[in-house]
Amino acid sequence: MQTIGMPKISRKGANLPTSPIRKLAHQATLANERGVHIYHLNIGQPDLPSPKSALTALRTYEEKVIAYGPSEGTKSFRMKLTTYYKKHNIDISPEDILVTTGASEAIIMALDCITNEGDELIIPEPFYANYETFAAACGVKVIGVPSAFETQFALPEIDDIEAAINPKTRALFICNPNNPSGYVYKKEELKALAELAIKHDIFFIVDEVYREFLYDGETHTSVLEFEGLAQHAILIDSMSKRYSMCGARIGCLVTKNKEVVAAALKFAQSRLCPPTIALHACEAAIDEPSAYLTESVREYTQRRTTAIKSLQAIPGVEVAVPKGAFYCLARLPITDSDHFAKWMLESFSVDNETLMVAPANGFFSGDKTGKDMIRIAFVLESKKLVRALDLLRLALEKYPNKTI
Template identity: 55%
Template structure:
């Protein structure tokens, strides 16, 4: 019988999606499931983006340029300029979501067996992307006690070897919601310059920065032109996850030229997605003001309510729309499955993401969950109440 590849067998399951069959069974039993497990915003997509797809005048849904349409990239460059990030359209390659942008980055700067240092917990698919690219993830652990701040820069330096090619961060962070300060970015800039590494920053949550704190991009840091690579996406910014449009942005010409070859190999990003995304760039600031106000209210409610539960420890996110909570249990995988299979409050239960899948260090994060506060305030309050009642009766 033909065998499956070692790479395929090594690909990790998504901690976010692997519980879907249990949720479907819960639905079949007539239960209501509050989804705290996935970062699918319930915020309405800007109407201007939806209308652009409805009224397009295309007769043929043709390929676009491999690097994305010139008009879209010009408008993207102007968007970045308005965020004090000065790049040109030739510094941008449009991709099929931020996921493809990261795969292009890995493909362009790493060889099989090379290493990338990542503060953990991190977006779970970084594990999958690294396996697919033959890259070894070298984790440096950030702690809930420190609100998941950047670990001491000395901890990074200890991990650098001749195989190290890059440091990868998510800013603001998924799954932690941590927002790196300019001082932390400068520390990372110093170490990548010292050791001649790349600094990859996944900045798809750039707009979601709270409490008066401003997002600071690696592309704003002087003298990082040859080192900085930004991964971006319209998915969260405009609540357009299904558009599947992202981009890779860097001033390093060799990286752009190399990534373009990967882009040519997959032909082009989605045409209709680019049409919607180009239109979305005209979204007024008032849209983001309202969205941020809504997420701050949700965050405050979630953190407040979780903090009331005995034995629960919760980090206070400063960006994105996620938080990590540590529960008085041994294994959150078992707990999350039990919630869907065996527990409800008046026919209602919750679906959470076990946090161990957001680490690459074995045995870390087993008693943690990631919560995405993408539900309205009333649903969040109900969800935390269900968690509280569940913890009263759950036995590991």
């Protein structure tokens, strides 16, 4: 029944889950207002400085009019991206690239281009929670195929994935290195997925925004490296993590499939253009000497070691050791990490400090899976990480609803 005087909102607007990464933002604000300092391990917001070249580009910005740019991004930026990709064994031309407002928009556009209402996407779970929101906005269902904590969330059995394919399936979709698990898919795993995509003539979308962040000697294989996959492969990318420029909101969609590029351009033209000031700064960032990235990865390697060690030292906590990106999933001796995360913000602090984490259930498609896990973003400097995870230890000691 509709209440008169209150028009109905959409089903997806009403039913959509809130992002696990930001759902406790209000509680965090209230904690801040009480004077409590919060260590933010909930969100992949690196504290590393953005490249000097990018900041200088802003400070020397010479345009008199902040005008629209090309809908697909400037040619010069796309040219620079092709050079960047070449270094990563990815051979593409500027025409294969559509610059977007963050990787988020690239995913939305990809789904707009390849799915019809009622279609399905297959994603190994856990997966980046917002994929489900983007899919919901398109009226598309995410079919999660479970990967296991015990294998550090390696690719599920390929037969399990194939079993989920049906006529509604439009794409296989992974994040590599994975957010939230930190798993780096091996070349053979990617090859198996590529073969499935070709066999069933569906798309294979890979979000590679954490490409550079690899540990323990891992190497990264891009979806665009596979021969025979050109028409099926869609690469999602972003400048946010690579250059610690999350607020810039510059990403891209890359594919050699001309039909997808043409369709995506229509959606791109309708929203006019990606933010041009940020694009200007990002173009400068690409020219930053490679030492910037080397140093970032060195720093994250250290933080990852710190995070893993600290987590493993907490009684009852297990951690799926990440090989890439800057997240990991930790299993805690609790039954409801939503409640625990909220409790830490509302009812727990030590010396006026607490921490914010992302409850992991939102990274799984099931209602109950992941409720004993949290996602940790090891994006703070090691000293702060140590303190934050010591607070986690103390919180688990004091938390009244724990299971051990």
